[in-house]
Amino acid sequence: xxxxxxxxxxxxxxxxxxxxxxxxxxxxxxxxxxxxxxxxxxxxxxxxxxxxxxxxxxxxxxxxxxxxxxxxxxxxxxxxxxxxxxxxxxxxxxxxxxxxxxxxxxxxxxxxxxxxxxxxxxxxxxxxxxxxxxxxxxxxxxxxxxxxxxxxxxxxxxxxxxxxxxxxxxx
Numbered sequence: 301x302x303x304x305x306x307x308x309x310x311x312x313x314x315x316x317x318x319x320x321x322x323x324x325x326x327x328x329x330x331x332x333x334x335x336x337x338x339x340x341x342x343x344x345x346x347x348x349x350x351x352x353x354x355x356x357x358x359x360x361x362x363x364x365x366x367x368x369x370x371x372x373x374x375x376x377x378x379x380x381x382x383x384x385x386x387x388x389x390x391x392x393x394x395x396x397x398x399x400x401x402x403x404x405x406x407x408x409x410x411x412x413x414x415x416x417x418x419x420x421x422x423x424x425x426x427x428x429x430x431x432x433x434x435x436x437x438x439x440x441x442x443x444x445x446x447x448x449x450x451x452x453x454x455x456x457x458x459x460x461x462x463x464x465x466x467x468x469x470x471x
Contacts, residue, residue: 335391336400337452338418338445341383342407345460349383353407355457357418359400362390375401394420397429400445405457414467418455421446439466 342350357375366372375387389401399417406413419426421444426432432440442465445455457465 336389336420337386338389338400338455339384339386339452340445340455340457342379342385342405342457343383343459343461344409347458347461350379350407350459351381351383353379353383353385353405355379355385355387356404356406357387357389357401358403359389359392360398360402361392361395365390365392394423394425396425397423397427397432398425399429399431399443403457405459407459410459414459415470416457416465416467417443418445419443420453435466439464442466 342353342355344350355375355377357377359373359375362373364372373390375389377385377387379385387401394400399419400423401418403416403418404413405416417431419429419432426444432443435443442458442463445453448454459465
């Protein structure tokens with residue numbers, strides 16, 4: 301027997317209210333483990349900040365060092381009124397060429413959430429990344445968080461346009 305396939309649903313304009321119970325995951329993790337802080341802004345296709353997105357980040361390998369957290373190695377962060385977001389990840393040794401986090405983006409108007417990854421631009425092993433090799437060279441910078449003068453990292457997410465973030469399909 302086959303099950304009919306149904307479409308995904310957008311998260312409406314209400315994700316900040318509906319997921320309020322879970323948005324503190326980024327804050328709790330930040331307090332529990334000082335580490336790699338990534339800030340950025342999420343933009344729509346017209347370059348307008350998206351003020352009601354949810355960004356989820358999963359950090360492979362961090363579950364052990366974050367065992368005290370309710371949901372180790374996972375962050376869920378809402379964008380603010382200006383489309384900004386900040387999440388702090390555990391400062392763990394990364395496998396060569398691996399992203400610092402895998403990211404899922406939810407936002408109004410998206411029928412299907414989008415998957416991407418963020419790498420640290422100063423990672424000496426980027427040239428060995430099997431994931432980055434699959435992305436056209438001109439689009440690879442959309443996956444790189446660059447270090448800022450305060451020691452944090454900056455990474456913007458662009459949903460469409462000339463510098464659209466590289467998104468992945470998983471099969």
